[in-house]
Amino acid sequence: MWTLSASHNWQYTWVLNYDSLIAYREESALDTIDNVTTYMQGIGQQAKQAAQTLANTDTNVKNNALLRIADVLLERADWLKSENARDLAAGREKGLDAAMLDRLTLSDKTIAGMAEGVRQVATLADPVGTITDLNYRPSGIQVGRMRVPLGVVGIIYESRPNVTVDAAALCLKSGNATILRGGSEAIHSNQAIAACVREGLEAAGLPASCVQVVETTDRAAVGELLRMAQYVDVIVPRGGKGLIERVSAESRIPVIKHLDGICHVYIDDQADIDKAVNVAVNAKTHRYGVCNAMETLLVAEAIAAEVLPPLAEAYTAKGVELRGCEQTRTILPACIAATEEDWATEYLAPILSIRVVPDMEAAITHINTYGSHHTDSIITENYTRARAFLREVDSSSVMVNASTRFADGFEYGFGAEIGISTDKIHARGPVGLEGLTTQKFIVLGDGHIRT
Amino acid sequence: MWTLSASHNWQYTWVLNYDSLIAYREESALDTIDNVTTYMQGIGQQAKQAAQTLANTDTNVKNNALLRIADVLLERADWLKSENARDLAAGREKGLDAAMLDRLTLSDKTIAGMAEGVRQVATLADPVGTITDLNYRPSGIQVGRMRVPLGVVGIIYESRPNVTVDAAALCLKSGNATILRGGSEAIHSNQAIAACVREGLEAAGLPASCVQVVETTDRAAVGELLRMAQYVDVIVPRGGKGLIERVSAESRIPVIKHLDGICHVYIDDQADIDKAVNVAVNAKTHRYGVCNAMETLLVAEAIAAEVLPPLAEAYTAKGVELRGCEQTRTILPACIAATEEDWATEYLAPILSIRVVPDMEAAITHINTYGSHHTDSIITENYTRARAFLREVDSSSVMVNASTRFADGFEYGFGAEIGISTDKIHARGPVGLEGLTTQKFIVLGDGHIRT
Structure with missing residues (x-):
């Protein structure tokens, strides 16, 4: 890569020495x-x-x-x-x-x-x-x-x-x-x-x-x-x-990556309102520029009129711009109209799209259609729906009654992460030390042969 | 893909019907x-x-x-x-x-x-x-x-x-x-x-x-x-x-594969001779055209004169052609001289290359240099070497005192396999049902938010 010439002066203090090393490298490597x-x-x-x-x-x-x-x-x-x-x-x-x-x-x-x-x-x-x-x-x-x-x-x-x-x-x-x-x-x-x-x-x-x-x-x-x-x-x-x-x-080499973090919170009609408001506010406003922030809020029709007004108040207080579907806008008239493009956008900013859906199945269809398979959460007290949501949503992290912001190697107990993968091959979700390893098979015998 | 025309005659017996279906498909799909x-x-x-x-x-x-x-x-x-x-x-x-x-x-x-x-x-x-x-x-x-x-x-x-x-x-x-x-x-x-x-x-x-x-x-x-x-x-x-x-x-999509099965058996100088002969014969001659058959036999110098003659006799009786290094040929004069190319060849045939090595470290270096990271086995009674071989050989299956022929989804207990992977990403070794799946994270909370 680079070598020091025999005449190079090693008598400087370490700081100068480091400087000269770098200077030397620039000559010998960076520029040549x-x-x-x-x-x-x-x-x-x-x-x-x-x-x-x-x-x-x-x-x-x-x-x-x-x-x-x-x-x-x-x-x-x-x-x-x-x-x-x-x-x-x-x-x-x-x-x-x-x-x-x-x-x-x-x-x-x-x-x-x-x-x-x-x-x-x-x-x-x-x-x-x-x-x-x-x-x-x-x-x-x-x-x-x-x-x-x-x-x-x-x-x-x-x-x-x-x-x-x-x-x-x-x-x-x-x-x-x-x-x-x-x-x-x-x-x-x-x-x-x-x-x-x-x-x-x-x-x-x-x-x-x-x-x-x-x-x-x-x-x-x-x-x-x-x-x-x-x-x-x-x-x-x-x-x-x-x-x-x-x-x-x-790349001709496998890549561990995620492209987008279009994360959803779905508030089911059997949600606890307090949990719903707390989680939906946290998922959007805890940090805006991160991949596990919520970008689209889905709300069951039957609970929309009850949960959207307190949510809108909390978001507005924090300066979050709301973009809603037609049904959302009948409940929140101040809300901007969302377009098809909004459902597929990772804002990474204080902007939230909101869609009212008839039921959980419609929410899952929306998530699997527009989402980025990163992190999605349901808020519900209903056991059967919680179980179905966990199974049916095809994302690297699927949550019940928890903020999408938890999708993180530290929070999951890995100590650290090198990134989050939304791919299905090898590592999926936060990638820590384990995701940087693989497994080989070992076989112990005592002279065993195959017959 | 293909549809049946309304006039298509469904009155045949199923055999004719199947024939006509296939014939129809050939017209509508294969040729058009x-x-x-x-x-x-x-x-x-x-x-x-x-x-x-x-x-x-x-x-x-x-x-x-x-x-x-x-x-x-x-x-x-x-x-x-x-x-x-x-x-x-x-x-x-x-x-x-x-x-x-x-x-x-x-x-x-x-x-x-x-x-x-x-x-x-x-x-x-x-x-x-x-x-x-x-x-x-x-x-x-x-x-x-x-x-x-x-x-x-x-x-x-x-x-x-x-x-x-x-x-x-x-x-x-x-x-x-x-x-x-x-x-x-x-x-x-x-x-x-x-x-x-x-x-x-x-x-x-x-x-x-x-x-x-x-x-x-x-x-x-x-x-x-x-x-x-x-x-x-x-x-x-x-x-x-x-x-x-x-x-x-x-491919622009991840591939689960192995290219070669250049598998080795290394007979350590602390091997049990009977186990060594049994395993080395089985690994080569149980089936010739399979990816987990041994292609190169490595033998520790100190045991070569003792183990090679009985092995050569067994191989010759089964019609296996032997190609050896110089040291091998001083012990087995009838053996053909192996070339550098032999070490890197998957014969898939009744041919075996043999190399005498000074010790286990040389065997491991040979395996990691010429092998295909498929399956490699050590024959030894030495605890420390067995442990080191398992750790240091970089192959999808590493064995002690067992025939390489065991590298197989059925033998490993998967019930079936779709193939063997020598890659490091996702699945490595025999790939069964588990290798055809991935894991997503699930998070269960009770209204938890990140603070």
């Missing part, structure tokens, strides 16, 4: 990677090799590496901020908006948060090596399953530099090597974080190639990454819908 | 599908709709359909054979070899076997709806997982018509709709089997579109199937390596 294919193949080969080591690394070594990475991040906080300042300056020059600059910023608080996140991953149970369902078969062999890492995980993400260390920590704990490709606007921040991660890995006796950050901003590198099926086992894109669509369309 | 895209989109839409019904169908209804399908296959045996005879005649004309014609043939015995297979699938436990790990979280919500069907499974296969009903039965039991695309040489047999399956489905009150066989031999239909990601959730190719490579390269 003239063959992206060769460069990416090299990264892939090294990752594959590191993955073999990591798959057989003891839990305590992985935990020690995580704790060392956390330490290094805190020790290098000033340097991280100074590298980050270069990205911020470039971003301002490029005219990035305030929200993007905010996501890009590394402060003492975000650095402490990253370190704390890594420490928390160290406390999680290691899924690798767990053997389950080891049973005797009539032939006399014992057959079971052992949980093993996927191998090499490719992460493609946008401007949040904290993803670099969050994703690396989860992959490391689950025994996977990582190839990270962040946005060009965060290149200095990501390289600096990667240097800290490498230092932590090496301090724990692990190869630095367990976590590699792609050092070129050439977009061709992403294309190469998505085609290296011989080295990369799964791709996890993290970012906006545009990024995820591009990655999915182009 | 002029827009393959539209035709395949229609199949996809119907499959998606059928999948929604199937996902919520009770176990006893699915079992009843399976039993009815088995009955119909037996009742229609003569008709199935006569349709099959048309394929056989065409095959002879096309010059298919004896092995291919054999695979294509439907006899009373193979039809009885198909019916028995379907009945066995009816006896298997239904995985759909199973809820596991339902635990309380600190927030008060209960979070668990419910097993659900994948949705629509596309099966692409070659000349064995029994795949039509085997695959349809497994998909039906696991709640999935199926789109089957068999080889053109089996088109009449597959259509006839599909007619029996439809009759069984409808007798049990299920939509016939739960199982659809593509009625055109136009190869463009395969391309369409592999791109219908909006309708099809997973593709399972069944057949030779060429087919599977083509499908994998072209």
